Amino acid sequence: MQSQSRSLTPHVHWAQRHSELYLRVELSDVQSPEITITDNVLHFKAQGHGAKGDNVYEFQLAFLEPVMPRLVYKVTQRQLNITVQKKESTWWERLTKQERRPLFLAPDFDRWLDESDAEMELKAKEEEERINKIRIESRVPKDHSFYDTFHTIADMMYFCQTLAFIEILNSLVGIVRSPLVPSLLQVLGRNFVLFIVLGNVEEMQSKAVVFFVFYCWSIIELFRYPFYMLSCIDIEWKLLTWIRYTIWIPLYPLGALAEGKLQKHSLVDHAALYRDERVIHTLVSMVGIEKPENNWFKIN
Incomplete structure (x- = not known):
């Protein structure tokens, strides 16, 4: 096994939508992942099997725009998937604050969409949600x-x-x-x-x-x-x-x-x-009597 003093970085693939970022870390058999976002910087450290064998891999990514501090990740046998929520629903021109892309980072072509395609996907998703909402509302009795x-x-x-x-x-x-x-x-x-x-x-x-x-x-x-x-x-x-x-x-x-x-x-x-x-006139007409002059039945 290689020396742990040397910092190893895994291959990371990324893609985005208007409201989310997707990171795919190429590590298998991941153990004890430590993933946090501090000051808009993603910190990753985990034991796993990557390009350099079974080692501890780590990296940091300073995002271009503000993101939510809480993230969601899912470990599979072949990789680790991370989902990060953007604070604002916008399209980013790149992932990191630095203009030069890190060597370990590459586009995730399996999920990659350009902005126009993403907008079409978003509209289709909104339309589907609207139709599902109508279907649910039509089945649920209203009061x-x-x-x-x-x-x-x-x-x-x-x-x-x-x-x-x-x-x-x-x-x-x-x-x-x-x-x-x-x-x-x-x-x-x-x-x-x-x-x-x-x-x-x-x-x-x-x-x-x-x-x-x-x-x-x-x-x-x-x-x-x-x-x-x-x-x-x-x-x-x-x-x-x-x-x-x-x-x-x-x-x-x-x-x-x-x-x-x-x-x-x-x-x-x-x-x-x-x-x-x-x-009072309507009441009097209903019972068929004439209205008294002194209006004694009024509520004062």
């Missing part, structure tokens, strides 16, 4: 529906809840066996939430609780209206009857809780809503 519910289906809810006033008429003429007072309270309560609270306060429309209010309303009516329809023609479907008289047990309290949360937000954050003349 936007919780906040965009009102803007998505408001027109349909306005239409359906306006038609719901027919329920009161149906109770009056006896088409359905539903009591008049509960039907009146339910229709007026829902329309108050929809037309007054949500329709007049834009900030309330993007609340996540709107989704749960509309969800509870819709699930309840999904079984209630078919039940009434079959009852009008004297047909009883026992499964539907059981669902109709069972599903309200959890859904009505949940719906009332969601409606209460909406109205709580409107009272706390938008108390002026209940002092608005237009809102």
Whole structure:
């Protein structure tokens, strides 16, 4: 074995991309590698089998531009690969600060690209990442529906809840066996939430609780209206009857809780809503009475 006092340098091949540097050290059976970056200088020392046999090899490289102090290296049976991150994503005209290239350093033609080719590779990589991101986002369900519910289906809810006033008429003429007072309270309560609270306060429309209010309303009516329809023609479907008289047990309290949360937000954050003349006029019109002169029902 040769004397350890003599400094031996391995063959090093390098290549670059806009954000990274790649160094390939031609040493096999590498043991105890010591690789650090200090003051923008790469320090390498390792035991391995190189051009001068099994020895300790070392070298230093002062980089042309600033690099990140932390590096990544990988030891294989035939070589040692080092990856260094540039501080700025730029293209270097050379690797080292000194203009004259060290004798042990050479381009890595297996990975070598000129600047234009590297830019094309970078654009292709960015495009691939963008496509992969779109694919992942398309597979992962978003929670936007919780906040965009009102803007998505408001027109349909306005239409359906306006038609719901027919329920009161149906109770009056006896088409359905539903009591008049509960039907009146339910229709007026829902329309108050929809037309007054949500329709007049834009900030309330993007609340996540709107989704749960509309969800509870819709699930309840999904079984209630078919039940009434079959009852009008004297047909009883026992499964539907059981669902109709069972599903309200959890859904009505949940719906009332969601409606209460909406109205709580409107009272706390938008108390002026209940002092608005237009809102009072709408409320009076809904219940079919004339507005009192003394405005006794206003919130002061």
